[in-house]
Amino acid sequence: TMASMAAGRLRGQSVLKRGFWGDVTNSPFAAVGVECDDERFFKQVNGQQVKTACDVAYYNVLSWLTAIETGRRFSVKAEDVEAFEYGGSVASGGLSKGFLVSGAKLTPAVEEQGEEEPISSEAAKQVVAAKLSKIPAFKLRLASGDWKDVLRKAKHKEHYDVIAVGSHQAHLLVDKRFSELLRPRAAVVVETAKFIVETRKQNRVEFGKRVQELAACSGWTRVSEGGGSEADGSAVAHMVFSFDASTAEALGEAARERLGRNAKPVAEQVWEGLGRSRKVSEGLG
Numbered sequence: 001t002m003a004s005m006a007a008g009r010l011r012g013q014s015v016l017k018r019g020f021w022g023d024v025t026n027s028p029f030a031a032v033g034v035e036c037d038d039e040r041f042f043k044q045v046n047g048q049q050v051k052t053a054c055d056v057a058y059y060n061v062l063s064w065l066t067a068i069e070t071g072r073r074f075s076v077k078a079e080d081v082e083a084f085e086y087g088g089s090v091a092s093g094g095l096s097k098g099f100l101v102s103g104a105k106l107t108p109a110v111e112e113q114g115e116e117e118p119i120s121s122e123a124a125k126q127v128v129a130a131k132l133s134k135i136p137a138f139k140l141r142l143a144s145g146d147w148k149d150v151l152r153k154a155k156h157k158e159h160y161d162v163i164a165v166g167s168h169q170a171h172l173l174v175d176k177r178f179s180e181l182l183r184p185r186a187a188v189v190v191e192t193a194k195f196i197v198e199t200r201k202q203n204r205v206e207f208g209k210r211v212q213e214l215a216a217c218s219g220w221t222r223v224s225e226g227g228g229s230e231a232d233g234s235a236v237a238h239m240v241f242s243f244d245a246s247t248a249e250a251l252g253e254a255a256r257e258r259l260g261r262n263a264k265p266v267a268e269q270v271w272e273g274l275g276r277s278r279k280v281s282e283g284l285g
Helices: 021-025 055-070 119-131 145-152 166-175 176-181 201-217 245-259 263-284
Strands: 003-010 013-020 160-165 180-192 238-244
Touching: 021 119, 055 145, 119 160, 145 160, 160 166, 166 201, 176 180, 180 201, 201 238, 201 245
Parallel strands: 160 180
Antiparallel strands: 003 013, 180 238
């Protein structure tokens, strides 16, 4: 079974927490509740975390949706941190102290203004439309089925501006036809082995190294995200690469020459490295 129980303490009381291994080994869901840009969600009291992974995931999802809809940063005021938890409703006003208010850039999501007349549904639609107009329209497609069919179908050729690849599917990068799915200028986001359970740091670092080698041989360029440890596959959750069709072939050829290998051995070595990590995670699942 993939279910588990662990004893712990929550708000001073002993509790048994149910867990599910599938949430840990199936990327990329684990990462959603593991880290965020607000350190307050990782505060400990008497050695116990005050927030759960569900709380962190809830914060992250709200952050992404806020950024997409308004172009502004989502934040929780200091007086709301304790009350902020997974399952809390934004619409109910349960966090009325200062929810969604952070500095000069953000305005309150709900303001109490006495006897003010309620906004009409039509006006509300116009407000929402104005916010959504700040970002260009886009479609999110979850690729499924046989990978060979994805590569074969004409509708996928030069179709994607961005492709995200989970760590369990990183072996797909071995296929040199992968770049044919990308628009002339595009990006590829590859999840690292950081959140694969039961892998050692050396394996995670090697995983990241192999992914970067294969990306280079495809003519992709690593996008810097800042931070001194960004090249370490054990330190970062994902790697971002840019693709430019006008330079990819030359960059790929230079990378293969620099590595002193041709494309096939590189692919085999990368797959070998990725396979070791995948076997560990699949064994747990």
